[in-house]
Every structure is written in C-alpha cells, then in structure tokens.
Amino acid sequence: MHELVERAVGAATSAGASHVEARLVSDIEENFQVKNGAPVAALQSATEGLGVRAIVDGAWGFAAVQELSNDGAERAATQAVEIARASAGVIKEPVKLADAPVVEGTYVTPHETDPIEVPVERKIDLLMRADRALQGQPDVKITQGFVRTFRKRTFFGNSAGSEYDQTILKCGGGIMAIAVRDGESQVRSYPGSPRGLFHTAGFEHVEGLGLEDAAPRVAEEAQALLSAPTCPAGRRDVIIGRIQLALQIHESIGHPIELDRVFGSEAAYAGTSFLTPDKLGSFRYGSEAVNIVADATTPGGLGTFGWDDEGVPAQCVPIIEQGRFVGYISDRESAAKLGTKSSGAARADGWGALPIVRMTNINILPGDWELDDLLADTEGGLFLDTTRSWSIDDRRINFQFGTEVAYEIEGGRLGTLYKNPSYTGITPEFWGSCDAVCNENHWMIFGTLNCGKGEPGQTAHVGHGVAPTRFRNVQVGVVR
C-alpha cells in the first residue's frame, strides 16, 4: 500500500472509523485547441491529492487534501472522521456495505504510446492540418479542432486490506465546421458529437481518427445544411446512427439504472428514476431486440478500468435481456440496500470527490443486421445522427433530442439532407419500438467526457458501445 494511503487509513481507523478508504490520485490532462487556423488553447493541467472516506458510528465522512505529506494524510483522515461524527447525529440507520473481495494488483490501460508523452508539436500539427482541410467552403466561418489527453494514476487502499495501483490513459479529439449565413448557423462535427471521440487508449487512437481526411466532407456538410430544408415533423420510422444512439442509451438507460438515484440520493439535483426496485426482473424496458450490458471490461471504453473507486473489480453486468429489465449499476452501499453485490460502478471525479454510482460502459449488444440491408428495409424512413441538443425529465421518461443531420432513406440509400432534426418519445415506449440492431461489423465504442452528477458537481467519463438501430413510428419534430 502506498505509504500515505496506509497512513491515512491507519489514522482514520485509530480515530474510531469502522471502515476507511483512501485514494491518492495524480491527474494530468492536456488540452489543445485550434480555431480558424490559430491555436486558442494549449494547456496542461496537473493535480494530485488524497481523499479519505470513513464510516464512524454508521455515518459517512469525506475529506480531501492537496498536501501530499504525512501531516496532510493525517489531516484528511481526522477531518473525514470529524465530518462523519457530525453526520452521525442525524442518521436514521447506519450505513451498510455489500461484501467485496479483498483485492491487490496493478492495472494500466493497454496502449502503444502514452498520450501525455507525445510531443506538443505532434498534437498541434495534427490539428493545424485538419483545420486547413476544413477551410474552403464560402459560409464556413468557424473551424475548430481539439485533442485532449489524460493520465490518471490512483493508489487505493482500504481498512479491509485491499490495495491497488491503477493508471488509466485516455485520449481523443474531434473537428467541427460551423457555417454561418444571415444569422443562421449550422454545425457539423466529426467523429463523435461536437465533444469528440475518446477512448481509454494510447495516442494511436487519436492518430487513427482520420481528422484531416474527414475534414473536407465535414465542411461540405456544414455548408449544405444552410441550404437544406427543415426536417419535416411527423411519425416516422428512424434509424439512429451510432453517435446519437450513444446519447440515447446514456440518457434513457444509463441514468435510470443508477441504483443510488433509484433510492433517492440524487432527488434534489439530477432527479430520481422511473425504474423502482419492484420492476427488477419483470419490467419490459424494450423489445426483444434490446440487449444492454454495463461492461467495465470493454476494450477502449471510457468506463474501462481494473477496479472501481471502492476497490471492486471491473465486471460485465446484464441490464436488459431481450427487452426485460434485469439489473442496476451500483456501489457497495446501494447494493446492500437491494441485497445484492456491487456492480463495480463507484467512481469519483478525482481525489477531491467522493465515489458515487456512475456508468461504466453501457452497451447495446449487436444484432443481426448489415447496415445496407437495414437501410433497404426502411424505405421512407429517416437516418438521424450526431448529437445537437438533449433534454430529459427528472425521472428519465420524456426525452427530446436534436441531431446535426437527418437523411431521407430513399432506395436503400441516404437521400435528401434535412437540417434541425429532432425527435421525442417516452423511454419504454421508444425502446419498445426498436426492431433492428446492426451487427458487430457496425458496432463501436463511443462515449462522453461530460456526464454530470452529484453535489458538488462531478464529471465522469463513460462509454457506450453502439451500432445503428431502428425504431418504428417515432415522433420526429415537435408537435404543433
């Protein structure tokens, strides 16, 4: 166990804690951005600190310090115990934790090139070349590109004897063209949503994104959107592309299956969930085509790791089987309330934040369809992709999402381009209308760097494995 982690665990235990976890975290992040041919951000952020979470008299306390010293470790431990004691006076029931194995080991994200070690010139050159390739369309007034790289090393230890040394490497990037004319602006981005495509991986992931090659098409589509007709409203069969399906899963499945949310922990902020425990095992979430897992072992996923921030090993948990709701994502506390084991989904936003239930990689399992066959089978439908806006209610029932593009499906191909598309629905009805998922040839891991939850606010990086998927009779556009 790292010396300071051991000292913090020991100090909190000596002060009366019945359970202690300590995490010493070193985070490095680099962010490079180019806008209209000039660098607008070239930033490295480095932070390290120690967070201690303790149970005293059945209540939690958490404290974190930036000072990595014996004094700092003992101060964090003492403060965590003091905060727990202050909370203990108003608890109704003592905290219970689901059993977890004692673990020990080292995990490093599989990679070829540590993305933090790649020279600055190489990152900026990649962006400058992509930015130049975005130029040339008459109304494309704003071009942007960005690359971000992350390295997070965590030394974990708890009072049960678990300890690990885990290094997670992440990187990705994206480009965007914004066409502006007569006060209207249209955005086209690549390869993910406007926030890019990120993996747990080495820098080879960024160099494989093909930003420069894709740039001319991206700019052309932004230009074309200005002249495109507005997407007509009405009930339509739709094929949701991978980037947008990642958001659809995130908002309408990933959040409602968070067990702490189900039990009300987020009631005053993000909201609750319609997925009450009585629905577990019986509720029809979607059609038989819908199979969803929470898999923290998916290669490249932003939610892929060795152990979570409570020391629970990464695992793959079934969530929806042939449309039936069968599992939540959980941490040790919420799992104990349900009488199950943790799904290994306790994740903290750095050393200064306490672990809460977060998505890992929430993936739809591939179906049987080739994309060409699915397009040919959806004559008169729409193909929607790339997230533009999103909104969903506090119980995750009513959603409305906008996408950058919609195409009329004509003769088995993508035809007329529409601008400003949106679609809306009710979560179980929508997933119940799913009747086709493309196969593994079209399946890929996407995700987001920007999943917000908790107070104080925490941001998590989570993954979504997706393939193009068809839904029948969806409300496109808003009802007038």
Place this chain on the structure above:
Amino acid sequence: MTSRDETLSLLDRALAAAVNAGGDAADAVLMTRSNALTRFANNIIHQNVAQDSATLYLRVVMGKRTGCVRTGVLTDAGIRAAAEKAAAIARSAAEDPEFPGILHSPTAEPVGQFDEETASCPPARRAEVAGELIGHIEAAGAVAAGSVSTGAAWVGAANTAGTRQFDRRSTAGINVVAMADTAAGCAQFTGSRLDEADVADRAEFALQKCLASRGPAELEPGEYTVVLEPAVAAVLFQYLGRVAFSAEDLQRGRSCFQGKLGQRVLDERITLVDDPHDPDGSPFGFDGEGTPTRPVTLIENGVFRAAVYDQKTAAKDGVESTGHGGVPPNPGGPYLNTLLVAPGESTIDRMIESTGHGLLVSRFHYTNLAERASAQITGMTRYGLFEIADGAVSRPVKHLRFTQSVVDALSNIDAVGCERERLGSAVVPALKINSFRFTGKSDH
C-alpha cells in the same frame, strides 16, 4: 494562500519562473478554494464532504505564441516545472495572430463579499441546518432531500505588465426539496453568509409546493399564458446570455441579435444589466485576465445596447475589455458575470389574478438549447406545475415539455414582477408571458 500578500508573492514567483523559462511575458492567476457540502436525502444526511485546494494558472508568452499550465503543485520546484512546461508548449505552438499580448490593467477595488464564519463553517453547523430542513419537512409527513454548502474563494491575478489584483468571496447555499409520492417542491438560498438564510422559510416553501402539487391532473400540451417564478425566468435570461451578448459571437456572425445593435429586440419592459459590482448579485473585482470588471447594460427597455468583451475580442474591435474574460486559455471567448433583470410593477399574485387560463411554473429541468438562431430552448417543468383558471390556481397538473424561443417569449411579456430573487449569479423577477409553447408531457 488566503491573504493578498501570500497570493501576490506566489504569483510573483510564478512570473519570474516564466521569464526564467524563456518567456517574453506572462500572466498568472492563483485560485485558493475551501468548499464543503452536506447532502441529505430520504430524511438523512448521506454525503458530507470538504475540499481545500489551490490552483495556479500560468501563461507563458513568446511573441504571438502562448503556452498554458494549470497546477496544484505549488512548491518552488512545482512552480518551476509548470513554467518550464508552459514555455515548452509555447515554443511548440503556432502563432495566434489575434493574440493581443499581455496588457496592463489598473488595480481593481475589491468588491467581493466575505464572511469569515461562512468561509470556515464547521460540519456540525451545516448538519444543524440540514437537520432543521429535514425536521420541518418530515414533521409534515413528506421526505426531504437537498444540500447545505459553504465555502470561499481567494483569487489573485498578476502579469509582467504590472497588473496586480486580489479579491475574495464567501458562498453559502441551500437547496431543499420536499417530496410526497411523485409530487415535489423546491426552494433555494444563495448568498455570501449562511446566517442570512431563513432556513424555516425555505423548508416551508418547498413543503407547501410539494403538498399543493399532489395528485396532478393530465393536461395536453399547447400554447398557454404562463406565470414563471423567478427561478424559471432566470433560465430564459441565462440562455439568452449564452447566444446573444458575447463579442466573439457578434464578430463571427453567430449572435441571435446579429446586426441589431441599437434596435428593439425584446419587450420594452425588459432591461438587463451585467453588473459585477451590484451587492445584490455576486460581486467580484476583476475577471480571469486580471481586467477590472465593470457594469454593461445589455438590454435597455427592450433595445440591444452592448456586448461583453475580453481582451482578445476588445483588441479586434478597437475597444477596451469590459472585464468578461475567462482564465487563459479561454477558447470560448467572453461570457457574462452577473445578470440583473430590472424589476417591474407586478406581483405573482396579481399575475395569477389577471390570468383567465394559464399555468404557474415553479421550475424548469434539464433545459438545453435546441436552435441557436432563434434562441430556442427545450426542457421539462419540475417541482410543481399548476393550472390557473379564472384568476386563481385551480389544480396541479402533470409535468410538460416546452420548446420555446427565448426571444419570442421575452417579446410576449404581459407583466414583470417587482420583487427579485438571487439565483446563482442572476437576480431575476417573476414574469408573465403570453403564448408559451408546450410540446410534450410526462407521467408525473
């Protein structure tokens, strides 16, 4: 680093390290924070956290090239390493022809509101407030959730052109939700002193909203006259602020008020000022670039009067920064500080009394921009939606989705409230708006 001398001394060391690392010029910001939050749900405290941190932001300049670092390692060796890393980035970066250089700013008068007791509030005091909120709501048979937060920030900014700034502020917040089945009510407090919060009043407000919203009826989406409580009206102004007033958006042709400077763009009863010195808001003396903040009248009686600038956009237009810059690098351009909406003459009660048929909206939830050009937003109602019939609140109704242009909404004003509420950094009255568009419904 909570004193002016300590803060500026560290910034001086950072600037010297930047020059030693090869920089022609540099600027730096040091932000020291102490934040704590006690969270409760299901009538118990379930999370209780505290964090102290100090972060140095350092930009090293070489001609038109810049490199930035952000570090929490504030030893001499840590600062030296940060400066060398920033210099290495600057050497490798391409030139930014629009970079205006490191500019001198006069020393700003500290205007931040600071209360030592709030800054150093012990966990037992937050637990006491949480206990009072829980007790009030639980006694009525409802379930309480929410948070009590306290904290402070001490911020210094300096650069090699002689700028030297320091200011500080404390913050206190209460967020309380009362729940019964799927009905819920919410109340908030934002301020600089925890002892200014009327804890019982906040608990009672949330409780009454919750109790009144039980057993909601179904209502079909459509266009309704709406009475928007201040927390709801604030959302409209926050989204307008995101798409209308940034000088960068205007320079790129993307503002929803493009080409309309000096023209009537909203109802004449709307006056909107960004005043970072107003004590009703969240005052602070300087921005992330060390520029002194100053008030900007954005909308005056419905007329679009001015944009907000940082140093880069100001140089491009040949004007001075208005003190709306972020800490470098800030690729998003200038943004608003404190939004103050001028009060009107009405009250929520009078707005309801004058409504034949409409809706009283308590909160919006998960609002997002749907179309930029018209500032169209979509989101859900939350924490109590009520039908108004014949001048009185008649019944609770199930939550609805709205999809509405903010510009259209603020042009369809029927009345503006005379009392304002502080919500985050915005200070906003209630509004009555005609023809507000609801486009979907939920199950609760």
